[in-house]
Amino acid sequence: MRLIQVLDAAGAARVGVIAADGDTVQLLDGWSHSYDLAVAAIAQGVTLDALAASAIGSQTLSYRDALAAQRVLAPLMHPDPAHCHVTGTGLTHLGSAAARDAMHKSLQQDAAAMTDSMRMFKMGVESGIPQDDRPGAQPEWFYKGDGGIVVAPGAPLPSPDFALDSGEEPELVGLYVIGADGTPHRLGFAIGNEFSDHITERQNYLYLAHSKLRYCSLGPELRTGELPADLRGTSRVRRGDAVVWERPFLTGEANMCHSLANLEYHHFKYAAHRRPGDVHLHYFGTATLSFTDGVSTVEGDRFEIDLPDLGAPLVNPIAIVDSGFALGGVRPL
Structure with missing residues (x-):
């Protein structure tokens, strides 16, 4: 449905x-x-x-x-935004055939020469799918914010004036409500744009947390039930009437090194993530970004993420906004 x-x-x-x-x-x-x-x-x-x-x-x-x-509107919201947790996992997707070949070649190098990111990706490739009822490897995990950072389909994605980049991330999102007994219930899935600051992230991998504290969008639809294993879509950036970047992207378990069940386990194993009544919006990762192709977005650019199996495309423009805070803005009491 x-x-x-x-x-x-x-x-x-x-x-x-x-x-x-x-x-x-x-x-x-x-x-x-x-x-x-x-x-x-x-x-x-x-x-x-x-x-x-x-x-x-x-x-x-x-x-x-x-x-x-x-x-x-976004397909799921909590009446109190503080009770909506927006999170995600990275290094979960194998990417295109060319990217996959490059990754596998990198995995052949000496372990001591690998970056921390490549080591984590290797763990996912080798054991990201649970075996014999044992959980698979833990993924990279990050926090984006509460429900106040979610914008509706069509609405501008605010990018703070201190950001170094305003880049799209076309992703699959899981939508969850925690039952009265603490059991997570998955309502279904939606298209997501896990909007991030990739220049900040590239400066140092320890800046990943900073780069993810941004607005995001999802929808317009919530698709219930099981998903096809192989999901194929298109991500593009428009500037006015011109398409300045466009690429196909792959998602779904056939294109991931972690199973969805493994990613869900490692998120909900924490008791704080099973508080009755809470909403969780969890982004499952991507391997396709305009940033990796050298695209620098500007205010007014429009992101279009089209994943036909999940319904109508998700479209949002960029809006640069004043962060509303400056050095010395904390007042002693």
């Missing part, structure tokens, strides 16, 4: 299902937010699909028009 959160003609938030024609949105009766729908499904012991299907009403709207008017 393809679920969205959308503002109706009166400006009220509604949960909707994308019909088979790809444009008709069937609004659900009685449900304003996918979070409430998920909490109810968990409590009733039914699937998200079943509860959504039982609530489909007679009201409809045009998906195309809603996207054009920027009335489509």
Whole structure:
């Protein structure tokens, strides 16, 4: 099922299902937010699909028009942004055939000559998939922020004035709600743009944490159920009417050195990540970036991430913003 959160003609938030024609949105009766729908499904012991299907009403709207008017919201939010955790894992994807060959050649070199990043990638290649019910290797993990950093499809991605780069990362995102007993429940998946500062990251790998503390986007749709193992999409950067960069990208377990179950285990094994009622939006990584091809983005550039198996593309422009803080901004009390 393809679920969205959308503002109706009166400006009220509604949960909707994308019909088979790809444009008709069937609004659900009685449900304003996918979070409430998920909490109810968990409590009733039914699937998200079943509860959504039982609530489909007679009201409809045009998906195309809603996207054009920027009335489509992120597909999952918590009513309190502080209870939404936005995180991710890196060095999880094998990349294209050419990149894969280069990686495998690098893995043949003496271990002492490897960078820490290459060692971690090697661990994933060798044991990123659980065997005999034992967890696989731990992935690289990072924190991006709480729900306040998530922008809606079509909305500008704010890049702080202190950033050295404003770069896209086309990714698969897992959407989760923690049940009352502490069990993580995966609602489904969405397209994500894990917006990052790659110049800061490249200065020193210990700056990874700084580079990830940025806004991000996901959606427009939440796809429920299992995913195809091989997912293929296109990532592009537009400047005005011109496409300044475009490349295909691969994701899904067939193109990853970690299984999704392994990445989920290493995130949710921490008790702090299993607090009842919390939302988790987890980015699973990528191997395709415009930055690696020497592209320097500028304000107004528009990112377009198209992954057809997950519905409509995710589109967001860049907006440079004042960080609102300066040296000496802390006041003694």
